[in-house]
Amino acid sequence: MSRLQVVSGKGGTGKTTVAAALALALATEGKRTLLVEVEGRQGIAQLFGTEALPYEERKIAVAPGGGEVYALAIDAERALLDYLQMFYKLGSAGRALKKLGAIDFATTVAPGVRDVLLTGKACEAVRRRDRRTGEPAYHHVVMDAPPTGRITRFLNVNDEVAGLARIGPIHNQAQAVMRVLKSPQTAVHLVTLLEEMPVQETADGIAELREADLPVGGVLVNMVRPHVLDEDAVRAAGGDHREEITRALTAAGLGGTEALVGPLLDEAAEHAERVALEREQRETLAKLRVPSYELPFLGEGADIAGVYRLARELRKLGVGA
C-alpha cells in the first residue's frame, strides 16, 4: 500500500476534488492522512469552504469511523527558510537572505529548487514518525500535484537538481526525495474525463512517468454520467417512432408536443454522440494497462458533500488500498 499518493490530471478534470476524496477515503478506521497542496491556489480551502490554509498542518475533516484528514498548503519560501533553520540555525540571517532577494531567487528563479522544496516537504511528512510512539505521523500523504503535462518533470526534478548541485544538503535532500518517489511507497494517479484531450494527455503522461521510472498508480475517470438512452434507442426514437413518441408525450400530460419532440430528439442525438465518444475513450484507456476507476458526476457540483460521496466510491473501488 503506497504511503504517498500523488494525484495529477489535466486542468478541469477535478483533480483537487479527487485528491481530497482520496485523502478522506484513506482516513478510515482511525487512520490519519495529510492532504497537501503545492501550487499555491488554495484549492483545498475553497473546496472545504474554509479560510486560506496557512503553512501549517491542520485538521480539515473527519472520516466515518474516526479517521482524520489534515491539510497543508506548502509554501516554497517558508519551506526553504525551514530548511535553512534546520541545517544552519540561521535566525536573523534568514531574514537578511530574504531582504537580499536570495530566497526569492532560490524559490522562483533558480531552476528546480522550488519543486525540490515542495516534493521534499511532502516526503518529509511521509517519513515523519511520532516521537513517543514511533508510529508514522500520517498513514498516507495525498498530494494535489501539478497537472499531467508537468507532473513528470515536477517529480523528477530531484534527479535533475541532484545532478546540478553535486554535493551539499540540497543534493542529499534531492536524492533522499527521489528514493521515496521512485519506490513502491509512492503511487501517481492521473485524473481524466471521458473526453479525447484529457484521455490523450493521460496516455502521454503515463508514458512519461514510465520512462522516468516513476510508479504509476491508477487512472481515475471523473465525472462519469449515466447513460439514459443507448445509441439504438436514440436511432429508434429519431426514426419511425417519432409519431408514437409525440403521442406518448401528450399522453404523459404535456402540451405542445409537436414542437417539443424535435428539441428533445436533438438532445437525445447529442447524448448518443457523447455515449459513442465515451466508448472510444474507454477503449483507449483500456489499452494503457493501468487500473482504471470510474467516479460519478456530482450533479450539484464539487463541494464537501461531493467529496464525501466520491470518498465512499473510492473506498468501494479500493483505490490506493
Add this chain to the structure above:
Amino acid sequence: MSGVSTEPVAETALDTSLEGVPGLEVDALLDDPGTRIVVCCGAGGVGKTTTAAALGVRAAERGRRVVVLTIDPARRLAQSMGIDQLDNVPRRVDGISPGATGQDGELHAMMLDMKRTFDEIVEAHADPARAAAILGNPFYQSLSAGFAGTQEYMAMEKLGQLRARDEWDLIIVDTPPSRSALDFLDAPKRLGSFLDGRFIKLLMAPAKAGGRAGMRILNASMSMMTGTLGKLLGGQFLQDIQTFVAAMDTMFGGFRTRADATYRLLQAPGTAFLVVAAPEPDALREAAYFVERLGAERMPLAGLVLNRVHGTGATGLSAERALAAAETLKQEPGGASASDLAAGLLHLHAERMQVIAREQRTRDRFTSLHPEVPVTAVPALPGDVHDLSGLRAIGDRLAAGHGG
C-alpha cells in the same frame, strides 16, 4: 398548476442569452485594424487553445493576416489546424478561404519552443564565444529547459519578437497552462527585478573581481551568505551560477528593457485580453480574479469567452415537469417501447435543465461581481475539434454567442 396547457417552446435552438450583460462583439474586435494583439487567458482545461485557434481562423477568413502563438505541450492546436508539427517558427496554415469580407487573409501558426527562444536571445545578444559559454553552462541548460517561470517569460519574449517583426497585423496568443493563470504577467517582472536586484550583484561580485580572490573584498555578511548558499547548493553549483551570471552580464540590460517593453505592449490600446472560462465555479473564480488583476495592471480587457455552455430548444419544459411526465409514462401498464423512449427523452431533458440551471447560477455569481464585462457564450459541443471546419464552427459560435 395546469399540467395539460400548451407549453411555450423557445424558437431559438439555444438559449445562451445573458440578460443585462453586454455582449462581446467578437467580429468587431477581430475586424478592427486597431486590434493588433489578442491574448487568451484563463484557467487550464477551459478551451483556451481551441478558442485562440478558432479566433485565428475566423480573423484570417475575414481578411486579416494572423499569426497564432500557442504554448501547449499537447500539440492540440497543431492537429486541429492540420499541421502535424508546429515549431518555433510561424507556419502557414492551408485551407483558409476568403470569407465574409471578401478580402484575402492568411493564417500562420506556431508553437513556443522555450529553450530555442532562450537560445536565440543569447545568440543574438552575445558574441559567439560568450554565447557558447552561456549555452554550455549547466545552470543555463536547466533554466532554459523550462523550470517555473521560463515558459511564461519566453512566451512574452516571443510575443514581443512577433510584434517587432511587424509581418502580421494580428497576433493571437494562447497563454501557458501555469500553476497560476497570471504567471505570464508576473514572470518577466520577476526576472527583471531579480536581474536588477542586489542579490545578483552579490553573486557577480566574486566572478567580476577575478574568482575566489574577490571573495576577500566582500564584507562579512555577504561572504556568510554566499558561503551558506555554497554549502546548501554545493560549491560547483554556485560557481555555475556565478559563471552564468557573469556571462549574461552584458545581456541583463537587454532583458530588463525587453521585459518592460513587453509589459507596456500588453497595456497598449491595440492589445485585447480575452478571459476564457467554462461555466464552472473554479474556472469562473479564476476568471474573476483575472479581470480584477487586469484592471489593476491597466491592461485592456475585451471580455469573457464562456465556453461549453449548455442550452436547450425546449426551455419551457422544466426539469420537474419533465420528470413528473416521465413518471406518468413509466406507470402505464405494459408500457410500449415508444413510451419508454419518451420517458428516456424526458429524463435526458431533465438532466439538461439541471445542468443549465447550475451553469446559470455560476454565471450569475460572476456577473454580479463584474456586470460591466462583455460576455460571449459558446455552446457546448458533444465532440472535440479536429479540423479547420470544426474551428470555423467554433468561430461562428464565438461571434454569435453574445447575449442581448
